[in-house]
Amino acid sequence: MLASGGTRTFLEDGDEVIIRARAERDGFVSIGLGDVRGIVMASEA
Secondary structure (H helix, E strand, C coil), X not given: CCCCCCCCCCXXXXXXXXXXXXXXXXXXXXXXXXXXXXXXXXXXX
């Protein structure tokens, strides 16, 4: 969701992407990846 409350279905230059992950299974300890962040940059074609 965007700060304005709207949504998009594509990324634009300057967008920040944050990925969080967790693996869970009954009987096992869950494992968290933490935050992985990146900024979408224009290609240098």
